[in-house]
């Protein structure tokens with residue numbers, strides 16, 4: 001494809017965008033939501049959509065299952081109605097709901113039950129592997145998109161909605177963070193091209209770097225210092241892991257989003273194919289993140305534990321103490337990778 005055509009929207013995506021616009025026709029107030037513990041793609045996509053809907057004559061209301069992360073506060077301003085604190089009550093009075101960056105209803109946390117009961121159109125824009133219970137019936141989904149933000153960009157492009165500087169910063173945040181700063185395997189020529197067009201709109205890359213990656217609190221670094229003591233590595237299988245204890249967030253006065261990126265430390269160890277991050281939630285459950293470098297499919301591996309996600313990044317919530325869960329998952333990972341090794345599949 002010539003570089004000049006790279007921003008063309010694939011037919012399946014533009015048709016989905018048109019169906020979504022049709023279902024929104026006549027709506028005055030529309031809710032926007034995303035998954036629990038929103039990351040940069042989730043916040044960026046939500047913030048962009050909250051500024052695109054008014055261009056269609058629609059008032060947007062953000063209703064997330066967990067509070068807006070402070071690191072992404074710069075994406076909002078007082079023109080945006082953010083009603084997360086009202087929980088399911090904020091779903092009243094909306095005429096449609098747009099769910100972003102969510103493949104499975106359960107990822108809506110405390111909002112899931114309320115969203116299941118809605119009789120208004122429920123629209124999903126997402127790039128995860130489809131699940132058994134999508135969060136809506138009208139889908140614009142494509143796992144080949146580098147970020148949900150790419151699909152929101154395509155939604156705007158299909159409908160001819162202008163990308164304002166604030167929308168450009170939101171979409172840049174989405175794509176920058178979900179590609180790990182344009183380093184992961186989902187980094188495509190097209191996502192660089194979208195980033196290029198966003199820079200042309202006026203996004204300043206150094207400002208974005210500073211806000212997202214160079215605004216770390218001392219608590220975050222002290223927590224990392226502790227976590228690094230827990231690093232484990234199995235050179236034979238290429239498995240590395242790290243753990244965070246239940247009291248760490250409180251001790252260092254940090255929030256869950258401060259844990260984003262900690263898994264990159266085990267992942268960066270030479271020869272690592274599979275990186276694991278264990279976070280003790282403190283009530284008999286451990287949140288486990290799986291990251292692949294190379295050919296190990298961590299979506300399949302996460303499903304063994306009732307979780308899921310992408311081939312390269314997935315997660316699961318597992319019952320047990322931190323030590324129990326770590327021992328169990330590391331043992332299962334050795335077996336999983338061992339089978340792939342002996343089949344010469346990796």
Ligand SMILES: [Mn+2]
Nearest residue numbers: 041101148178
């Ligand atoms: Mn995403």
